[in-house]
Amino acid sequence: MCGIAGILTDGAPVPRQRLLAMRRALVHRGPNGQGVWIGRRLGLVHTRLAIIDLSDAAAQPMVSADGRFVVCYNGEIYNYRELRSELERRGCVFRTCSDTEVLLCGFAVCGPAFFARLEGMYAAALWDGTQLILVRDRFGMKPLFYARLENGVAFGSEPKALLAAGIMPKVRPQGVLEYLLLNSSLGDGCIFEGVEQIQPGTWAVVNADGRVCAETYWSIPRAPRPLKFDLRRDNKALEQTLLLAVRRHLVSDVPMGIFLSGGIDSALLATAAAKENARLHAFSMTFSRQQDTPYLDFAERLAARFGMQHHHVEISLQELPQLLAQMVELADEPLGDAADVAVYALSRKARNCVKAVLTGDGGDEVFGGYVRHRAELFARRYGKVLGMLRWVAPFVSDVNRRRLHLLCTQRGAHRYASYLMSFPNPKQDVESMLNPDLLSQVDFESVIEFVGDELKNGEGLTSILATDLCTMLPDTYLRKNDRASMMAGIESRLPFLDRALVELAFSLPECALVSLRIGKRVLRRLLAEWIPDHMASAPKMGFNIPTQSWLRSPELVEIRHDLAGSSSALQGLLSTSGMKFLIPDPVNPQQASVQWRLLRLGLWARRWLKSPQDNEETHAELLPLLL
Numbered sequence: 001m002c003g004i005a006g007i008l009t010d011g012a013p014v015p016r017q018r019l020l021a022m023r024r025a026l027v028h029r030g031p032n033g034q035g036v037w038i039g040r041r042l043g044l045v046h047t048r049l050a051i052i053d054l055s056d057a058a059a060q061p062m063v064s065a066d067g068r069f070v071v072c073y074n075g076e077i078y079n080y081r082e083l084r085s086e087l088e089r090r091g092c093v094f095r096t097c098s099d100t101e102v103l104l105c106g107f108a109v110c111g112p113a114f115f116a117r118l119e120g121m122y123a124a125a126l127w128d129g130t131q132l133i134l135v136r137d138r139f140g141m142k143p144l145f146y147a148r149l150e151n152g153v154a155f156g157s158e159p160k161a162l163l164a165a166g167i168m169p170k171v172r173p174q175g176v177l178e179y180l181l182l183n184s185s186l187g188d189g190c191i192f193e194g195v196e197q198i199q200p201g202t203w204a205v206v207n208a209d210g211r212v213c214a215e216t217y218w219s220i221p222r223a224p225r226p227l228k229f230d231l232r233r234d235n236k237a238l239e240q241t242l243l244l245a246v247r248r249h250l251v252s253d254v255p256m257g258i259f260l261s262g263g264i265d266s267a268l269l270a271t272a273a274a275k276e277n278a279r280l281h282a283f284s285m286t287f288s289r290q291q292d293t294p295y296l297d298f299a300e301r302l303a304a305r306f307g308m309q310h311h312h313v314e315i316s317l318q319e320l321p322q323l324l325a326q327m328v329e330l331a332d333e334p335l336g337d338a339a340d341v342a343v344y345a346l347s348r349k350a351r352n353c354v355k356a357v358l359t360g361d362g363g364d365e366v367f368g369g370y371v372r373h374r375a376e377l378f379a380r381r382y383g384k385v386l387g388m389l390r391w392v393a394p395f396v397s398d399v400n401r402r403r404l405h406l407l408c409t410q411r412g413a414h415r416y417a418s419y420l421m422s423f424p425n426p427k428q429d430v431e432s433m434l435n436p437d438l439l440s441q442v443d444f445e446s447v448i449e450f451v452g453d454e455l456k457n458g459e460g461l462t463s464i465l466a467t468d469l470c471t472m473l474p475d476t477y478l479r480k481n482d483r484a485s486m487m488a489g490i491e492s493r494l495p496f497l498d499r500a501l502v503e504l505a506f507s508l509p510e511c512a513l514v515s516l517r518i519g520k521r522v523l524r525r526l527l528a529e530w531i532p533d534h535m536a537s538a539p540k541m542g543f544n545i546p547t548q549s550w551l552r553s554p555e556l557v558e559i560r561h562d563l564a565g566s567s568s569a570l571q572g573l574l575s576t577s578g579m580k581f582l583i584p585d586p587v588n589p590q591q592a593s594v595q596w597r598l599l600r601l602g603l604w605a606r607r608w609l610k611s612p613q614d615n616e617e618t619h620a621e622l623l624p625l626l627l
Contacts, residue, residue: 002060002074003029003047003486004144005156006125007165008132010208012151014043021164023047026157028330029074029486037061037070041152041208042127044072051076051356051491052253058098064108065095068129071104074157075122075142076493078248083117107133112203116217119248119499123198125155132206138218139362139497140200140474143482147195148210155206158483159195160332160608167194169609173441176573180430180597181421183336183476186450191333200474218499220466221506222457229512237504238526245498246272249358257281257354258308259346259492262298264523265360265369269495271530273358274306282308283350283357285342287546288316295544305531313349315341317553324559324603330487334604335480336597338545343484343492351488361481362496365468366505367523368461368514372419376464378516379415413452416464420451420472422593433578433598435571461510469502548592552585556599563602569609570602 003026007014016038023034023045030047033056037044046060061072077083080099083106088094092105099120106114107126112133121141126133134155136144146155147162154165163169175191178184188196196212198204204214246269250256258273260266260282273280284299296312303310315323320341327335327344350357364370410418423429427444434442454467478494485492495501505513512522550556563570564582571579582599586592 002049003027003157003161004044004060004072004074004123004125005154005161005165006042006044006072006132007149007152007154008206008208009041009152011041014038014041016043018165019043019045022154022156022161025160025164028489029157031489033059035060037063037072039070039127042070042132044070044125044127046072049355049489049491050254052080052251053096053098053100054253055096058096058100060100062098062100062104064104065093069104069108070127071100071107071124073100073103073122073124074144075120075124075137076251076491077103077118077120077122078251078498079117079119081251112215112217115203121494121497123157133203134198134206135203136198136200138201138499139469139478139502141478141482141494141497143479144198145190145195146198146206146212147192152208153206153210158332159190159192162195163192163332163608167192170194171438171573171605171609173438174443174446176438176601177430177434177442177444178447179334179336179601180433180594181417181423181426181447182451182472183597184333184479186447186471186475200470220454220462220469221503222462222466223507225460225462225507226509229509234508234512234522235526235529238508238522241498241501241504242268242495242526243272243275245495245501246358247276248498249493249495250276250278252356254355255281255353257283257350257357259343259350259357259359260284260299260302260308260310261360262295262302263360264520264527265363265496266358267298267302267531268363268523268527269358269360270302270306270308271527272495280306280308280358281350281354282310283346284310284312285346286312286314287544288314302531309353311349311353313345315345317550317555320550320553321555321559324600327484327487328600328603328607331483332604332608333479333483334597334600335483336593336600337476337480338547338550338596340480340484342545343481344487347485347488347490347492351490354490356491356493357485359481359492359494360496361477361492361494362473363520363523365465365473365477366496366502367520368465369520370468371519372416373461373464373468373514373519374516375419376416377461377510377514413448413455416455416467417448417451422590422597424590429594433574433581435573435575435578438573439575461514462506465506547596548586548589551592551595551599557585559603560595560599563599563606568602569605570598573601573605574598 005022026047030049032050033048035046044061061070063070077099080102084102087105094101115135121137123136123142123144145159147167154162156162170193172193175185178186185191188199201218202214202216204212206212258280282303284296286296451471454470455463457463481492560582564579586595
C-alpha cells in the first residue's frame with residue numbers, strides 16, 4: 001500500500017519542486033521509502049508501504065527493462081503469482097518478486113486488457129512512452145484523483161497532493177450538498193472545485209489538455225437471480241469462494257492482523273483465516289463510559305478460540321479533540337461517518353505489530369445486511385397496503401416513525417435516497433442550512449438521480465445492492481476505510497470485495513440473502529456451521545460509535561460553539577440557522593448524525609481552505625508530530 005502522484009505536461013519541463021511537494025503530502029501513506037522518476041513530459045512520485053517483496057529492487061516508480069514502460073502503483077494484486085507464471089511462459093523475465101513488476105510486465109505484453117485479469121485493490125499510473133493511463137480497482141477500494149493544471153494534468157492518491165501541485169482549494173458547492181446529505185462527495189466529484197476521480201472498474205487515457213477518455217473493464221453482474229436456493233450446493237460454493245478470497249488476502253511478506261468486532265462478517269473472516277492456518281493479531285474497539293459492550297466479549301472469545309493475540313483499544317473523551325485534529329490534517333476531505341475515528345484509532349494501535357489487516361467492510365453491501373435493504377424490498381412488494389401503516393405511527397419510536405413515513409410517502413429513488421440521509425425532510429432541511437450564495441449553485445435532484453441510477457435497472461434485490469455498491473460503498477465507506485487506515489500507515493484488506501465472491505453473491509436467489517426479517521442469511525448459515533455457539537442470529541454489530549454522547553462532552557461542546565462563532569470558516573458555507581444547529585446538544589441519533597457532519601465540515605474548512613503555500617507549510621509543520 002502506498003501513495004502515488006504525478007504531473008503530465010503539455011511539453012513544458014516537469015516542475016520537479018512541485019512533484020516533490022506532492023510526494024511530501026503523501027508521506028503518511030508510505031513510511032518505508034520514497035521514489036521519483038522524471039521523463040520528458042511526465043513526472044511520477046511514490047511513497048512506499050512495503051508489504052510484498054521488501055527489497056529495494058521492488059521500489060517505485062518501476063521502469064521496464066527496455067526503458068519504455070513505467071508504473072507507479074498503490075495497492076495489492078492478490079493473484080500476482082499466477083499471473084507471473086503465465087507471463088513467464090510468454091517469455092517475460094522478472095527481476096523482483098513483487099506484484100508491481102507483474103503489473104508492469106502484464107501491461108507491457110497485454111496493454112489495458114490486462115486490467116481485467118487483476119484480482120485485488122489498486123490505483124495505478126502506467127506510461128508507455130506516449131500516453132498516460134490511470135486505472136482503479138473494480139470497487140474503488142483505492143482512490144485516484146486528478147485535476148487540470150495551467151500546463152498539464154496532476155494526479156494523486158489524495159486531493160492534498162493536487163493542492164501541493166498548485167490547485168487552489170476552492171469549494172465545489174455541489175460537493176458540500178452531497179457531503180451533508182450522504183457523508184461525502186459523490187461519483188467522479190470532490191469537495192474541491194476542479195478535482196475529479198477515476199471511477200471504480202475504469203481505466204482512462206489522460207491527456208495533458210485535461211481530456212480523459214475512460215473505459216469500463218468491469219461492472220456489477222446483472223443476470224437474473226434463480227428463484228430457489230439449493231442449500232447444500234450454494235452453501236458449499238460460498239464456503240469455497242470465501243476461503244479462496246481470504247487465502248488471497250493473506251498473501252504478505254509482513255505480519256498481519258484483523259479488525260474484530262465480534263459481528264458476523266469479522267467472525268467469518270477470523271474463522272476462514274484460522275482454517276488457512278494464519279496467525280493473526282486481533283484488534284477490537286470500545287469507548288470510555290460505554291456500558292454495554294457485548295461485541296467486545298464476542299471478539300475476545302473468537303480471538304481466544306483461534307489463538308489470536310487480542311488487542312483492546314479504548315477511545316476516551318479526553319483524547320477526542322486531538323484525534324479529530326490529527327484526522328483533519330491527514331484527511332483533506334471532510335468525512336461524515338464517525339466510524340473513521342474508530343478505524344484510525346485501531347490502525348494506530350495495529351501499526352505497532354502489523355502492517356496489514358483484514359476488515360469486514362463490504363459484507364453488508366454485497367450480502368444485504370442493512371435494514372434499508374429489507375425496507376425497500378418490503379415497500380416494493382407491499383406498496384399497495386403501505387397507506388394503512390400510517391395508523392401505526394403514533395405507537396412507534398421516533399426512528400421507526402420516520403421509517404414508516406418514508407415507506408408511506410416516498411417512491412423510487414427518493415425513497416431509497418431518504419433511507420441514506422439523516423434528515424426528516426432532506427431537501428428542505430439541508431437547503432435551510434446552506435449559505436444562500438452557495439444554495440443558488442446546488443441541485444438537490446441530481447443527488448437523487450445519482451442514487452437512483454442503478455434502481456432503474458430492475459425491481460429486485462440486485463438493483464438495491466448495486467445502488468449501494470455504486471454509491472455509498474466507494475464514496476463513503478471505502479473512502480473512510482482507506483483514509484483512516486492509511487493515516488496510520490496501515491494497509492486495510494477487504495475479502496468481502498473479492499470479485500469472485502461478489503459475483504457469487506449476485507448469482508444467489510434473493511431468499512438466500514434477505515428476508516423481510518433478517519439480512520445476510522447465507523452468511524449467518526455458514527457461520528452457524530463453522531461456529532455453532534456463535535450468535536449468528538444476532539443483529540448487525542459494528543463498533544457502535546457513541547456519536548451523541550461524544551457531542552455532549554465538554555471537549556466537543558467547546559469545539560461546536562467555536563465553529564458556530566462569527567469568525568468561523570463555516571460562514572461561507574452555512575446559513576445562520578445552519579450555524580445555530582451546532583449549538584444545542586443533540587436530542588436523538590438523527591440530530592447527532594447531522595451535527596457531527598457539520599462539526600467535521602467546520603474543522604475541515606478551518607484547516608484546508610487556505611492558499612496552496614499555506615497548506616503545504618502547515619502540513620510540513622504538523623506532519624512530524626503525527627507520524
